Amino acid sequence: MSDAAPSPPSAVLGEHGTGGPLRARTAPSSRRPSGGHGRRGGGGRSLAGYGFVAPAVVFFVAFFVLPVLYAIYLSLRGARLTGGGALGIRRETWVGLANYRDALTDPQLLASLGRMLAIGVIAVPVTLGAALLFALLLDVPRVRAVRFSRTAIFLPYAVPGVVASLLWGFLYLPRTSPFGFTGIGFLDEPALFGSVANIAVWSGVGFNMIVLFTALQSVPREVYEAARIDGCGEWQIALRIKIPLVVPALALTGLFSLIGALQIYGEPQTLRPLTSSISSTWVPLMKVYRDAFTTDDIGGAAATSVVLALGSLLLSLLVLKAAQRRTRSSS
Amino acid sequence: MTTLQSAPRATTTGPSPARGRGRRSTRWLPTVVLLLGAAYCLVPVLWVLTAATKSPGELFTTVPFRPGTGFLDNLRGLFSYGGGEFGRWALNSALYAGAGSLLSTAMSAAAGYGLAKFAFRGRRVLLVALFGGVLMPGITLAVPQYLLLSAVGLAGTYWSVLLPLLVNPFGIYLCWVFASSSVPDETLEAARLDGAGELRTFWAISVPMMLPGLVTVLLLQFIGIWNNFLLPFIMLSDQGRYPLTLGLYTLLARGSGESALYSLAVTGAAVSVVPLVALMLVLQRFWRVDLLSGGVKG
Numbered sequence: 001m002s003d004a005a006p007s008p009p010s011a012v013l014g015e016h017g018t019g020g021p022l023r024a025r026t027a028p029s030s031r032r033p034s035g036g037h038g039r040r041g042g043g044g045r046s047l048a049g050y051g052f053v054a055p056a057v058v059f060f061v062a063f064f065v066l067p068v069l070y071a072i073y074l075s076l077r078g079a080r081l082t083g084g085g086a087l088g089i090r091r092e093t094w095v096g097l098a099n100y101r102d103a104l105t106d107p108q109l110l111a112s113l114g115r116m117l118a119i120g121v122i123a124v125p126v127t128l129g130a131a132l133l134f135a136l137l138l139d140v141p142r143v144r145a146v147r148f149s150r151t152a153i154f155l156p157y158a159v160p161g162v163v164a165s166l167l168w169g170f171l172y173l174p175r176t177s178p179f180g181f182t183g184i185g186f187l188d189e190p191a192l193f194g195s196v197a198n199i200a201v202w203s204g205v206g207f208n209m210i211v212l213f214t215a216l217q218s219v220p221r222e223v224y225e226a227a228r229i230d231g232c233g234e235w236q237i238a239l240r241i242k243i244p245l246v247v248p249a250l251a252l253t254g255l256f257s258l259i260g261a262l263q264i265y266g267e268p269q270t271l272r273p274l275t276s277s278i279s280s281t282w283v284p285l286m287k288v289y290r291d292a293f294t295t296d297d298i299g300g301a302a303a304t305s306v307v308l309a310l311g312s313l314l315l316s317l318l319v320l321k322a323a324q325r326r327t328r329s330s331s
Numbered sequence: 332m333t334t335l336q337s338a339p340r341a342t343t344t345g346p347s348p349a350r351g352r353g354r355r356s357t358r359w360l361p362t363v364v365l366l367l368g369a370a371y372c373l374v375p376v377l378w379v380l381t382a383a384t385k386s387p388g389e390l391f392t393t394v395p396f397r398p399g400t401g402f403l404d405n406l407r408g409l410f411s412y413g414g415g416e417f418g419r420w421a422l423n424s425a426l427y428a429g430a431g432s433l434l435s436t437a438m439s440a441a442a443g444y445g446l447a448k449f450a451f452r453g454r455r456v457l458l459v460a461l462f463g464g465v466l467m468p469g470i471t472l473a474v475p476q477y478l479l480l481s482a483v484g485l486a487g488t489y490w491s492v493l494l495p496l497l498v499n500p501f502g503i504y505l506c507w508v509f510a511s512s513s514v515p516d517e518t519l520e521a522a523r524l525d526g527a528g529e530l531r532t533f534w535a536i537s538v539p540m541m542l543p544g545l546v547t548v549l550l551l552q553f554i555g556i557w558n559n560f561l562l563p564f565i566m567l568s569d570q571g572r573y574p575l576t577l578g579l580y581t582l583l584a585r586g587s588g589e590s591a592l593y594s595l596a597v598t599g600a601a602v603s604v605v606p607l608v609a610l611m612l613v614l615q616r617f618w619r620v621d622l623l624s625g626g627v628k629g
Contacts, residue, residue, distance in 0.1 A: 167600060292477075
């Protein structure tokens with residue numbers, strides 16, 4: 001084992017041993033770059049390696065590593081009165097973990113995390129479920145209008161989130177909504193959570209469907225034909241063969257949906273002008289923005305950012321771990 | 332290679348294996364469910380296209396989905412608003428997404444190739460960092476990025492939106508997978524024996540081999556940048572540098588004061604959807620999502 005890093009995605013992978021040239025060849029070569037050849041070339045060769053990765057490394061350090069370190073630094077500092085009494089001066093000083101304590105006990109942040117959770121709990125399973133359903137249906141023989149449906153469902157992926165929110169915003173707005181007859185207040189809580197989640201579902205379902213559909217297509221056809229000869233119906237084939245085979249792809253799409261839900265921002269921000277139910281701290285990133293730029297509490301904003309980033313990282317790792325275990329046990 | 336996208340196998344013409352049971356009859360339930368999904372995805376687009384033809388008065392009074400009479404006026408109003416700001420936003424978006432995705436893909440291709448085909452010290456550390464980058468949404472870093480960029484005087488410039496989006500950990504990861512799987516070591520050795528330098532080998536031999544994957548990375552990144560909202564929202568204050576997303580948001584936010592702007596926001600949304608959808612339909616053939624799922628498995 002030469003590197004631990006890429007193993008989560010590559011270990012989610014090809015333990016089924018089904019086709020896919022990419023799969024077959026990548027796994028080994030990714031662990032072992034042409035080192036054997038490379039060494040013959042001596043120092044010059046690895047110098048070239050550095051040359052190829054250098055631009056990306058420079059930008060990665062400048063726009064990922066430095067901001068992370070800077071955010072940690074800022075999160076440990078804050079404005080405090082020094083000197084005491086009426087003569088105190090506001091000054092930036094070290095405050096230790098005070099910002100974290102404030103952030104984690106701030107009812108506004110907790111409420112915004114709760115809303116994010118509510119939206120995510122609706123959006124992620126619905127997106128994945130619908131994407132899986134459509135992908136399976138596209139893969140059923142003798143279904144009509146496949147090309148049209150596939151393109152139409154993928155279409156929203158090309159629509160920017162802000163524009164999608166704007167479109168749905170008008171479809172929700174009582175004055176312009178074609179769904180006014182339902183009497184649902186789409187822009188008031190609690191329906192609002194569903195409304196925001198719906199925008200995320202609408203934007204995400206097509207892309208996930210395509211990823212799952214292509215994963216399905218890489219399964220050799222003979223597997224299904226054998227099952228059909230054994231008398232399996234299409235539903236049984238879908239449940240017993242197809243779904244277990246796309247678990248790795250499902251893990252990827254689940255991961256991206258989850259990361260997407262954690263950084264939800266554009267949708268509620270765009271809907272804000274249309275409703276009074278969305279406060280300036282409605283989701284965590286909105287609160288970070290407000291703290292940093294409106295209330296000038298940079299330390300608090302930095303602490304919240306660090307908590308969010310760490311939370312995303314942990315959740316993603318958990319999903320990958322779960323998918324890995326699932327893949328192992330099913331093979 | 333695994334191009335399955337181009338083979339529409341599951342259509343009515345596909346031969347159905349053994350077991351008669353209405354060999355060539357359409358399966359209606361799956362077809363209807365798929366069409367319902369398509370309708371769900373198309374309704375908002377149809378709504379905005381028809382709403383864009385309504386005059387500001389008609390927008391709030393006439394039946395949804397029925398075309399109105401104000402389309403040309405709306406278009407004129409949109410493109411003359413604020414001294415042609417809308418056109419400028421569109422150009423800015425094209426600049427950010429076009430230049431950004433090209434540079435970003437070039438950088439990802441080189442880095443992925445370097446990681447896959449060269450052994451050097453620190454490679455493992457890079458891969459760990461890269462993996463962390465894939466899992467940690469860069470957008471949570473937007474505020475520290477802003478503070479750092481304003482410290483060097485770049486906040487508010489075109490660069491402040493362009494530069495942070497150039498490094499794309501998932502793109503590098505995909506390029507690493509593509510380079511590993513599609514560029515054989517023997518070919519590289521042969522090129523080197525022929526006396527080709529490393530850069531030339533990369534450009535003339537490896538890039539063409541990785542091309543289908545690179546196009547996919549490019550498209551993903553183009554759409555990613557085009558759709559970005561939070562970064563420009565935080566970085567920019569001068570409306571002349573706004574991308575479309577931020578411009579439309581501004582129109583909508585102002586619209587809560589005067590409802591004529593709603594009409595402009597709706598028309599602007601319609602106009603900004605059309606080119607992207609057209610682009611996507613044209614590029615669908617080159618869009619190799621199969622490589623993406625291959626990437627996860629591989």
